Every structure is written in C-alpha cells, then in structure tokens.
Amino acid sequence: MTEVLSIERASLDQLASLLLERAGLKITPDGYYGLRLALHARMPALGIADAAEYVGRLKQRAGEHELRSLIPLVTVGKTEFFRDTRQFLAFEKTVFPQVLAKARQEMRQAKLWSAGCATGEEPYSLAMVGLEYAANAASLDVWATDLNPAAVDNAQRGYFPARRLVGVSEERIERFFKPVDGGYQVNPEVRSLIRFEGQNLAAPVWPQVTARSLDVIFCRNVIIYFDQPTIIGVMERFFEVLRPGGWLFLGYSESLFKISTRFEMVEVGGTFAYQRPTGTFRATPAALLSPRPSSPPRSATDVETALRQLKRQQAAPLPAPPPVTTPTPAAGLPPAPSKPQPKRTPVERLAEVIDAIERGDFPKALRSARRLVDDEPEDLAARLTLGNVHALMGNVDEAREAYRQALSREPLCVEARLYLALAAMQGGQLDEARTELTRGLFLEPSLAIGHYLLGQVNEQLKDKDSALRAYRNAINQRKQPWHDLIGHFPDLPRSNEAVAQAAQFRLAALSER
Numbered sequence: 001m002t003e004v005l006s007i008e009r010a011s012l013d014q015l016a017s018l019l020l021e022r023a024g025l026k027i028t029p030d031g032y033y034g035l036r037l038a039l040h041a042r043m044p045a046l047g048i049a050d051a052a053e054y055v056g057r058l059k060q061r062a063g064e065h066e067l068r069s070l071i072p073l074v075t076v077g078k079t080e081f082f083r084d085t086r087q088f089l090a091f092e093k094t095v096f097p098q099v100l101a102k103a104r105q106e107m108r109q110a111k112l113w114s115a116g117c118a119t120g121e122e123p124y125s126l127a128m129v130g131l132e133y134a135a136n137a138a139s140l141d142v143w144a145t146d147l148n149p150a151a152v153d154n155a156q157r158g159y160f161p162a163r164r165l166v167g168v169s170e171e172r173i174e175r176f177f178k179p180v181d182g183g184y185q186v187n188p189e190v191r192s193l194i195r196f197e198g199q200n201l202a203a204p205v206w207p208q209v210t211a212r213s214l215d216v217i218f219c220r221n222v223i224i225y226f227d228q229p230t231i232i233g234v235m236e237r238f239f240e241v242l243r244p245g246g247w248l249f250l251g252y253s254e255s256l257f258k259i260s261t262r263f264e265m266v267e268v269g270g271t272f273a274y275q276r277p278t279g280t281f282r283a284t285p286a287a288l289l290s291p292r293p294s295s296p297p298r299s300a301t302d303v304e305t306a307l308r309q310l311k312r313q314q315a316a317p318l319p320a321p322p323p324v325t326t327p328t329p330a331a332g333l334p335p336a337p338s339k340p341q342p343k344r345t346p347v348e349r350l351a352e353v354i355d356a357i358e359r360g361d362f363p364k365a366l367r368s369a370r371r372l373v374d375d376e377p378e379d380l381a382a383r384l385t386l387g388n389v390h391a392l393m394g395n396v397d398e399a400r401e402a403y404r405q406a407l408s409r410e411p412l413c414v415e416a417r418l419y420l421a422l423a424a425m426q427g428g429q430l431d432e433a434r435t436e437l438t439r440g441l442f443l444e445p446s447l448a449i450g451h452y453l454l455g456q457v458n459e460q461l462k463d464k465d466s467a468l469r470a471y472r473n474a475i476n477q478r479k480q481p482w483h484d485l486i487g488h489f490p491d492l493p494r495s496n497e498a499v500a501q502a503a504q505f506r507l508a509a510l511s512e513r
C-alpha cells in the first residue's frame with residue numbers, strides 16, 4: 001500500500017484535469033484515493049513505475065486507448081440508489097413481481113445480477129425492492145460484481161454517507177438502514193440477499209455463471225466504456241446466461257442498436273428494457289419491438305447534393321403551360337389517371353427539411369422532419385435534425401428528447417452530444433453543456449467545433465485556464481480532416497480553418513484580460 005500512497009499529488013492533479021477534459025469526469029481531491037488505486041492497477045500493465053510518466057503517456061494521442069482502460073477504474077463514484085427512477089419503477093412494479101411469481105411457481109430462487117455494481121447502490125436497491133415483496137434469501141439471490149476491488153469492498157461494507165442516500169424515501173431509510181457515525185449502515189436483512197464479487201465483464205468466459213440461470217441483469221452505465229467487439233461479446237454472454245423471458249436493463253444512453261438482434265426491445269412502464277425471447281411471458285411489445293433495418297447513415301455530401309438539386313429546381317423557370325389545344329376527355333371515358341408522384345428518398349426529404357430551416361420556415365421544417373422521423377425511425381440525421389429544428393424554435397425539452405432518442409439508438413453518436421451541449425448552452429445549463437462536450441470530445445478528440453464550444457462554455461463559467469486550453473485545442477485541429485456533422489444545424493462553422501480562426505480570436509481576447 002505504501003507504493004499506492006507514494007504517488008505524488010502533482011501527478012494526481014494532472015490526471016484529474018486530464019480526465020475532466022477528455023471524459024467529463026470530475027474527480028475532486030476527495031476521490032484521489034480511487035485515482036491512486038487505479039494507477040496502481042494500470043501502471044504495471046504498461047510496465048511503467050513512475051506516475052508522471054504514466055500521465056505523460058496518457059496525454060499523447062496513443063494514450064486514448066489506455067484512457068479507456070483507466071476510466072472504468074475511476075468511474076465508481078457515478079452511481080446512486082434507485083438510479084433512473086422510471087426504470088426502477090418499471091422493474092419494481094412490472095418486471096420483478098412477474099419474475100418472483102414465476103420463480104415461486106417453479107420452486108426456485110429468483111436470480112438478479114447487478115453487473116458493474118460500483119459501490120453497491122444498485123444491488124442494494126434491488127434487494128430492498130425484493131424485501132418489499134416479502135422475498136428472503138431462500139427466494140431471492142442478488143449477485144453483484146465489479147471490476148474494481150475497492151468498489152466491491154466498499155459495497156460489501158454497506159456503509160453510506162448521508163449525502164449518498166438522496167433518492168431513497170424516508171420509509172425506505174427507516175426500514176432498511178441504521179444511522180451510524182453521521183451516515184447510514186444497510187441492515188443485515190438487505191445485506192443477506194446479496195453476494196458481492198470481483199469480476200471482469202470483458203473477460204471472454206464467466207466461469208461463475210451457468211447458462212440460462214438468471215432472471216434479470218442490470219448492466220447500466222458500464223458498456224459505454226467498452227469498444228464494440230467487447231460489447232458484442234458481453235451481450236452474447238448475457239443472452240446465454242439469461243433464462244428465456246429473462247430481462248436485461250441497460251443505462252439510458254446505452255442500447256443494442258447495431259450490437260445484437262437476439263434480444264427483443266420491450267416497452268415496460270414507459271421505459272425500455274431488453275428481453276430474451278420466449279413464446280410466453282411477455283410485457284407489452286413496443287412500437288420499436290421489430291426495428292426496421294437501419295437506413296445507411298446519410299453522408300453530408302449526399303444531403304448537400306440533394307439540397308443543391310432542390311435549389312436548382314426552385315430556381316428553374318416555371319415549366320411552360322400545357323398547350324391550350326388539349327382535348328377535353330371524350331364523354332363516357334374515364335379521366336386520364338393523374339401521373340403518380342415519384343417517391344422521394346429520405347435524403348431528398350431531409351434536404352427539404354434543411355431547405356425550410358435555411359429559409360427560416362421552421363413550422364414547415366418541423367412538420368417535414370416529424371414525418372420523416374416517423375417513417376424512418378432509425379435515420380439518425382433525420383432525428384438529429386428534428387432536434388435541431390426544435391432547438392431553433394426554442395423547444396429545448398423536445399430538442400433534448402430527440403437527441404436522447406438518437407443516443408439510445410447510437411450511444412457513441414458524437415453529434416448528439418454536441419447538440420445536447422448546444423441545447424444546454426441555450427438553456428443556460430453550463431455544467432451540463434461542459435459535460436456533454438467533454439463526452440463528445442472523448443469519443444472524437446479531433447472535433448474542432450467541440451473544443452471551440454467547450455472554450456465558450458468555460459469562458460462563461462469563468463474558468464479561464466480551461467477556456468484557453470480548449471481554444472488552443474480547437475486551433476490545433478486545423479490540419480485534421482473535417483468531421484462532417486450528421487444532422488443539420490445552421491450557422492455552425494463548416495471547416496476546421498473557420499473554427500480555428502474563431503478560436504484564435506477568442507484566445508487573443510481572453511489572453512488580454
């Protein structure tokens with residue numbers, strides 16, 4: 001442990017600011033012990049003995065990969081009891097009663113797994129719900145696992161400072177906790193339902209889990225840190241270990257879009273969960289149950305071509321009127337059928353939406369964008385553009401909803417992060433804007449416009465150093481290839497050079513102050 005403690009403070013400060021900048025993770029000195037543990041785990045993996053050298057390695061471009069390995073080790077703070085109320089209510093009111101009833105009928109335990117349980121708030125919440133349905137250790141087993149041994153230790157202890165109980169009702173605190181040393185200790189009754197263990201979800205085999213043995217898996221806010229092949233592997237294994245009819249809950253911005261088609265997406269209590277299919281025992285299928293095959297992503301060039309075409313049509317002289325000699329239909333003959341309108345492609349329809357936006361005809365843009373999204377629910381560009389129309393009309397909540405829908409289909413969608421940040425800036429929620437931008441930049445570090453907007457947010461937050469750093473980052477992207485943004489938002493700069501110039505201007509103005 002002395003080795004852990006010997007890591008210098010300066011390296012931890014640097015690491016904390018790097019994590020804030022790249023991943024939006026706020027780690028205050030209170031959380032430095034967790035950073036030390038994470039460094040202690042990762043440095044030997046790279047054969048590095050000096051923390052300053054490790055942080056230097058992370059800052060390099062090639063450090064991105066290592067950052068992805070480090071982040072899961074330092075994200076343990078991000079959890080809470082009954083996190084995502086709607087999802088928990090769906091579990092509590094619909095899924096769990098069915099699962100427990102079925103297990104009782106089959107005279108076996110109901111088995112739940114909190115995969116990536118962090119400091120335990122999630123499995124304890126599950127166990128509390130279980131007790132409210134009169135489950136006990138004979139009828140319910142909650143398995144809670146995490147990669148981070150420090151988190152598992154904490155979880156096992158079951159002691160939480162008072163501030164961590166936000167979101168737990170008075171009745172539940174009264175029933176399930178005992179006040180201890182200014183905080184709260186979980187009662188043995190709750191603790192007795194849970195088995196805590198260290199476990200790496202990314203490992204190719206999980207020897208501790210039997211096929212078709214689990215009723216519900218909660219794996220929320222974990223896979224966001226994995227790359228696609230890892231997510232696919234984990235989902236395959238989740239599928240195998242779930243019973244037919246078993247449930248999988250992911251985090252609100254995580255989805256199986258382009259990951260797995262084996263699960264069914266099911267609407268339950270106003271939220272979505274995944275279910276291993278079975279002939280019986282199903283909740284209400286959602287409209288999204290059988291998603292259409294995803295439409296190919298719209299490249300900006302496709303849409304621009306369609307837009308140019310549309311403009312040419314609009315600018316072209318009106319076609320000559322039909323000759324006046326057209327004979328009237330002979331009596332008794334049916335009128336000539338009207339010429340069928342050629343079906344417009346989604347790209348052409350999106351071009352029309354963009355055209356309406358550019359002409360400032362937002363009501364028309366909104367109508368067309370809505371129709372397009374209804375017809376093409378998997379079209380990311382259409383959905384993001386719908387959000388942008390809402391944002392332009394000042395409907396911030398609707399805009400956010402559209403971006404979140406985009407994220408639920410494509411969790412790694414950088415544009416959704418960028419537009420969410422713009423909506424947050426519009427609503428004056430600067431901390432949220434900063435978080436979204438740092439998340440977007442973590443996914444796409446060369447996104448010049450993201451750095452530039454982050455500079456603006458930091459400036460408004462009076463964080464001058466971070467603003468300067470963000471503007472410099474924006475300027476440094478000058479030579480990087482331009483990232484075409486999916487979804488149309490007017491008046492955003494359209495080249496790295498234009499962004500760099502704007503950033504240069506802000507940098508000069510800020511440096512003078």
Ligand SMILES: C[S@@+](CC[C@H](N)C(=O)[O-])C[C@H]1O[C@@H](n2cnc3c(N)ncnc32)[C@H](O)[C@@H]1O
Binds near residue numbers: 073119222
């Ligand atoms: C943000 S927390 C989520 C906690 C909880 N599921 C929730 O939603 O509140 C993510 C957790 O995933 C864990 N984790 C990350 N990678 C993991 C892996 N490969 N195997 C197991 N756990 C992992 C981290 O240690 C961290 O505790």
